[in-house]
Amino acid sequence: MAIKTFEEYLKSLRKLKPTVYMFGEKIENPVDHPRIRAGINATGATYELTQHERYKNLMMTMSPLTGELINRFTLPPQSIEDLVMRVKVNRALGGYVGTCHQRCTGLDCLCSLSIVTYDIDKKYGTQYYNRFNEFLKYMQKNDLTANASVTDVKGDRNLGPHEQPDKDMYLRVVDQTKEGIIVRGAKAHQTGSVSCHEVIVLPTRAMGKGDEDYALAFAVPSDTKNLIHVVGRNSMDTREIEGVDCGNIRYSKYCPTLIFDEVLVPWDRVFMFREVEFAGEMVNRFSAFHRQSHGGCKSGKIDAMTGAALMMMEYNGTSKVSHHKEKVINMIHMAETLYGCSLAASYEGKKEPSGTYFIDPVLANASKIHEGKEMAEATRQMIDIAGGFVADLPSDRDFENPEIGELLKKYLKGATGIPVEKRIKMLRLVEKMAMESADTISDIHGGGSPAAHRLTIFRESDIDYKKNCAKRLACIED
Ligand SMILES: Cc1cc2nc3c(=O)[nH]c(=O)nc-3n(C[C@H](O)[C@H](O)[C@H](O)COP(=O)(O)OP(=O)(O)OC[C@H]3O[C@@H](n4cnc5c(N)ncnc54)[C@H](O)[C@@H]3O)c2cc1C
Numbered sequence: 001m002a003i004k005t006f007e008e009y010l011k012s013l014r015k016l017k018p019t020v021y022m023f024g025e026k027i028e029n030p031v032d033h034p035r036i037r038a039g040i041n042a043t044g045a046t047y048e049l050t051q052h053e054r055y056k057n058l059m060m061t062m063s064p065l066t067g068e069l070i071n072r073f074t075l076p077p078q079s080i081e082d083l084v085m086r087v088k089v090n091r092a093l094g095g096y097v098g099t100c101h102q103r104c105t106g107l108d109c110l111c112s113l114s115i116v117t118y119d120i121d122k123k124y125g126t127q128y129y130n131r132f133n134e135f136l137k138y139m140q141k142n143d144l145t146a147n148a149s150v151t152d153v154k155g156d157r158n159l160g161p162h163e164q165p166d167k168d169m170y171l172r173v174v175d176q177t178k179e180g181i182i183v184r185g186a187k188a189h190q191t192g193s194v195s196c197h198e199v200i201v202l203p204t205r206a207m208g209k210g211d212e213d214y215a216l217a218f219a220v221p222s223d224t225k226n227l228i229h230v231v232g233r234n235s236m237d238t239r240e241i242e243g244v245d246c247g248n249i250r251y252s253k254y255c256p257t258l259i260f261d262e263v264l265v266p267w268d269r270v271f272m273f274r275e276v277e278f279a280g281e282m283v284n285r286f287s288a289f290h291r292q293s294h295g296g297c298k299s300g301k302i303d304a305m306t307g308a309a310l311m312m313m314e315y316n317g318t319s320k321v322s323h324h325k326e327k328v329i330n331m332i333h334m335a336e337t338l339y340g341c342s343l344a345a346s347y348e349g350k351k352e353p354s355g356t357y358f359i360d361p362v363l364a365n366a367s368k369i370h371e372g373k374e375m376a377e378a379t380r381q382m383i384d385i386a387g388g389f390v391a392d393l394p395s396d397r398d399f400e401n402p403e404i405g406e407l408l409k410k411y412l413k414g415a416t417g418i419p420v421e422k423r424i425k426m427l428r429l430v431e432k433m434a435m436e437s438a439d440t441i442s443d444i445h446g447g448g449s450p451a452a453h454r455l456t457i458f459r460e461s462d463i464d465y466k467k468n469c470a471k472r473l474a475c476i477e478d
Helices: 006-014 034-051 080-097 104-124 128-142 237-242 276-316 322-347 361-386 396-400 405-411 420-435 450-460 463-473
Strands: 019-022 060-062 069-071 146-149 172-176 180-187 198-201 216-221 227-230 257-266 270-273
Touching: 006 034, 019 034, 034 069, 034 080, 034 237, 080 276, 080 322, 104 128, 104 146, 104 198, 104 216, 104 270, 104 276, 128 270, 180 216, 180 270, 216 257, 270 276, 276 322, 276 361, 276 420, 276 450, 322 361, 361 420, 361 450, 396 405, 396 420
Parallel strands: 019 227, 146 198
Antiparallel strands: 060 069, 172 180, 180 257, 198 216, 216 270, 227 257
8 A cells, every 4th residue: 555654754764865954064864853853743744644543534545546545645636526635634734733744835746747747748749747647656656745846046036037147046957968957056945855755846937938948847856966955944943953842742844945956857757848838837836736735734723723822711711801702713714714715716626638626726826815914813813812921931941940940830820720831831832833934934925925826816817707797787888
């Protein structure tokens, strides 16, 4: 059976030897590095839950490609039901890990490739779709995780790829041989890249004439020669390294910068090569899928945030305070509207010529705009309910200190009869969910900046239909 357990996932990562740097040092054993391990644990939840009675039917399905039971994170949707399950799985995981589980991005790349490689072949008679399906079979049979290498570093935002003074600001092909293509460039904010077996590269934007060298899609193993992962800072990262005050049982997010320092990509892993007019379609499909994924997982994160707010009310003695109840109702409302929008994008999905189902892009982007604003609002409400100790709670090391620990516990008590340790733990979780920069900033920029979501809504909406509604009512006939 092509399903890995959490332990098997860890074992498979240990076999890889990626080049990883953090804080100026090379990390020889990333799997056991506490900072990276917390991210691996979050992705590991997508493996763990396949063994969990409550979640296993959600997490697994049959592959039409291999005929085997597979993890849903390796399945480009083949029906409306599959589109709906994407949202449900992400919501369950968001509540389970309370942060980003980091496995949706790779699936969203697989979804985009399963549509666009077919479209390119139809126009040019190329063989990308077959190649991609071989890759997909490999992903499914081995239950592998991929990351989405989409965001180029982009240099001067006012200039397109080939106009940049430094030609490597967008990842590009610099040579080609019998074996494959050699690529150079860097991708930024690579969510969980060291937790992945494969790195899938897609173009970051629509491209035009002159940008052919940049119009590339391919996949390489995450430990490919000359591929360098540089794990970025995060607002709470040293807590994991110190092993204290982490706030969340064992899950976190990290986003390396990925440098392709002349990486060889074998031809059988190249899924788009210089078909410049398809760069826009590739990234637009990916972005729509990914913005919808966010609607699922972030509504799940609000579930955990709402739970934390309710527990803080119990621990502080404010359960009966009416404005707190109102705030909790607001949080539930935000989660459900986000979830509803994301589900609606699934129900309005359509079958593409390749057989893969595509979500409704307007609803998917509406969901992402909603997320950008409402996650910040849900965070504000949770902090309001929890109180100021979210900002400056003493360390667990102070609570354990024989000289001041008991004094601190005396003064941090909350509601009568509630052990102070519970209040301390919940405050720390609230801090983590509110302040983990790698996760909270993705509410805004993940899947593209907010302006991109808005432009997409305008571009994909049926503007003429809306005009015609108004013209008919006003008795204007053209
Ligand atoms: C936590 C996190 C996780 C992420 N994970 C991934 C991942 O796994 N894989 C991946 O590929 N990417 C990932 N991203 C990247 C994300 O998609 C980008 O951050 C996003 O697309 C914005 O790009 P940027 O960061 O380069 O900002 P910029 O593109 O520089 O945008 C900054 C601001 O400038 C505006 N702007 C920029 N250029 C123009 C222009 N020409 N015209 C008008 N306005 C402009 C934007 O609208 C925005 O307001 C992640 C980002 C974050 C924060």
